[in-house]
Amino acid sequence: MKKSIGAREMIFPNPVMIVGTYDKDGAPNAANFAWGGIAASEPMAISVAVRPSRYTFENLNLKKAFTVNLPSPSFTAEADYFGIASGRDVNKFEKTGLTPVSGDFVDAPYIEEFPVNIECAVLHAIDLGSHTLFIGEIKDIKVDEALAADLKGLWHAAQILTYDSFAMSYRLPGEEVAKAFSCGLKFQ
Numbered sequence: 001m002k003k004s005i006g007a008r009e010m011i012f013p014n015p016v017m018i019v020g021t022y023d024k025d026g027a028p029n030a031a032n033f034a035w036g037g038i039a040a041s042e043p044m045a046i047s048v049a050v051r052p053s054r055y056t057f058e059n060l061n062l063k064k065a066f067t068v069n070l071p072s073p074s075f076t077a078e079a080d081y082f083g084i085a086s087g088r089d090v091n092k093f094e095k096t097g098l099t100p101v102s103g104d105f106v107d108a109p110y111i112e113e114f115p116v117n118i119e120c121a122v123l124h125a126i127d128l129g130s131h132t133l134f135i136g137e138i139k140d141i142k143v144d145e146a147l148a149a150d151l152k153g154l155w156h157a158a159q160i161l162t163y164d165s166f167a168m169s170y171r172l173p174g175e176e177v178a179k180a181f182s183c184g185l186k187f188q
């Protein structure tokens with residue numbers, strides 16, 4: 001037996017994507033976006049769903065560039081603050097003390113203290129109603145040097161946060177259950 005819970009904008013887990021942009025004056029901004037993920041392989045692309053009311057929306061349309069910064073637990077409060085305050089009112093980097101670094105490949109800042117930084121150039125902006133889906137081509141990914149040697153262990157080692165939109169809470173990666181493209185082969 002199942003019980004319908006109706007239509008919801010739900011998937012488990014959501015990423016915690018802290019999107020870095022520059023504004024019209026060149027000031028760095030960062031905001032928290034959970035609606036999105038990998039969109040394509042050729043070109044390699046990420047999607048981020050942004051409400052037009054966000055300051056980030058203006059910046060994305062202006063600069064056509066962004067970074068996606070993935071936080072570890074020591075920066076949970078900073079990540080959350082990026083999703084509460086608007087860069088229209090405050091400089092969130094000054095408030096949190098985090099360091100914006102100019103991207104090497106796109107005109108957007110990444111967050112030095114976060115373990116993973118992804119540089120993206122906007123390819124498409126698709127108006128879906130409440131949100132506009134920005135599709136960004138992945139130009140480069142940077143990871144903390146200490147984590148670079150074992151990319152298969154990156155998510156767990158960096159303890160990259162995920163977002164649970166039903167509980168409205170941040171969660172850590174869990175244990176490995178089985179190997180993908182492998183454990184299902186027994187049915188072939």
Ligand SMILES: Cc1cc2nc3c(=O)[nH]c(=O)nc-3n(C[C@H](O)[C@H](O)[C@H](O)COP(=O)(O)O)c2cc1C
Pocket residue numbers: 029030031032033034035036049050051053054055056057080082083084085086087088131163
């Ligand atoms: C956990 C979390 C997830 C969020 N996800 C989204 C999202 O996917 N899309 C969106 O438009 N806003 C989202 N927000 C809200 C924005 O981050 C928030 O409005 C922020 O203040 C926008 O900053 P800005 O005006 O500097 O762009 C989220 C906030 C939080 C805390």
